[in-house]
Ligand SMILES: Nc1ncnc2c1ncn2[C@@H]1O[C@H](COP(=O)(O)OP(=O)(O)OP(=O)(O)O)[C@@H](O)[C@H]1O
Ligand SMILES: CC(=O)C(=O)O
């Protein structure tokens with residue numbers, strides 16, 4: 001396909017990197033940013049609040065030094081259930097009986113502890129208790145007040161503080177714990193860009209997070225619902241409707257519903273998010289073997305490519321960047337796989353065409369027209385002048401052949417747009433007139449090497465300038481010419 005790739009930009013799929021001990025210093029963060037990290041994920045399940053604040057500050061500092069717009073995402077722990085402490089690992093054998101209760105004591109082969117307050121209330125005889133990503137499986141036999149008796153079904157070496165999943169159980173724990181609220185408040189205070197909500201069960205959970213965040217003060221949080229519980233699959237459409245984006249959180253999802261169901265659910269979640277115009281991240285074990293080895297397996301390379309063909313906007317690295325031996329190599333590898341996957345136009349995900357009469361919102365009509373005009377004219381670049389990022393996201397979700405410049409006067413919107421598929425954010429000084437605005441952007445996209453003389457660029461804007469939801473103009477320009 002001719003004339004579709006701006007000259008020095010290589011991929012449109014974005015890369016989310018989980019930060020952790022492997023990259024927890026200025027030098028490594030800088031390398032990660034230069035290798036192409038598009039969204040920095042800080043998992044609130046690890047470390048202390050002070051560590052998160054310090055890490056977020058360091059990310060802001062280093063990205064500013066490099067002149068990059070880089071958003072930060074806090075990933076809330078949510079109602080994650082954990083095993084308590086053990087003095088040493090315990091070897092479990094099939095058929096063995098165990099007793100588990102709630103408390104902060106040190107467990108023994110005789111009695112284990114969990115941090116989860118309602119453990120004995122919630123589980124029922126016959127339900128499964130999965131520990132350490134399902135490596136160990138127990139079946140509940142009986143409950144006596146606070147004491148649960150279970151039989152080992154899947155044996156293994158039990159290690160302290162491992163995660164517990166209760167796929168069959170109705171969990172009464174609130175979706176937002178005190179700790180989650182404290183982390184959410186910190187996200188608001190630090191002006192973090194994205195918050196990912198773990199173990200979402202109902203649309204109401206997302207409404208509750210939004211209201212809580214708003215209660216903490218003015219914020220621009222983009223809220224991501226992590227799909228990792230069976231209940232969320234049942235309520236996928238309303239959850240997507242009440243979120244700004246979703247994450248296919250394959251780690252816990254696989255434990256909760258079985259690995260064999262993950263591939264098709266991934267496709268369904270991505271498809272539903274795309275139909276709703278919502279941002280979508282595919283996460284967990286994408287290049288898992290690169291935690292220890294500098295090259296991925298062929299299966300992992302295929303997994304990244306296939307998530308892109310499914311239509312994901314971003315792919316996530318977890319322990320590969322947080323705790324692995326080759327964090328930079330993992331980003332570089334994911335980047336290469338993405339640009340290869342995108343270069344085969346025949347196989348590329350294409351947004352479905354929309355039926356007649358299906359658009360009622362003027363900005364959506366203009367964005368859709370811009371997308372088609374760009375395609376029909378073989379344009380080099382789409383440019384969305386955007387106040388809230390909405391019209392840029394609208395174009396992004398169509399996964400066009402061209403890159404999309406998201407031009408804004410707000411730094412937090414420039415940062416947010418960085419995470420979206422195909423978007424290159426540009427920060428503008430507030431222009432006096434629309435002509436001045438078009439002129440500045442033409443100069444900037446030329447300077448960035450995104451267009452050359454003779455290229456066609458398609459611009460959308462709103463008039464009057466910089467009012468949210470006002471996109472009502474489509475302008476076609478030929479770079480370096482008077483044709484416009
Ligand atoms: N800040 C950190 N400190 C220590 N280890 C980390 C940190 N972040 C990640 N890791 C390591 O990387 C692994 C994967 O990281 P990640 O945070 O993505 O876990 P996850 O299980 O995918 O997320 P979640 O806890 O939300 O389900 C963790 O199991 C942990 O070993
Ligand atoms: C990312 C995450 O939380 C998961 O895959 O479970």
Ligand SMILES: [K+]
Nearest residue numbers: 045075076077
């Ligand atoms: K988490």
Ligand SMILES: [Mg+2]
Nearest residue numbers: 228249251252
């Ligand atoms: Mg999870």
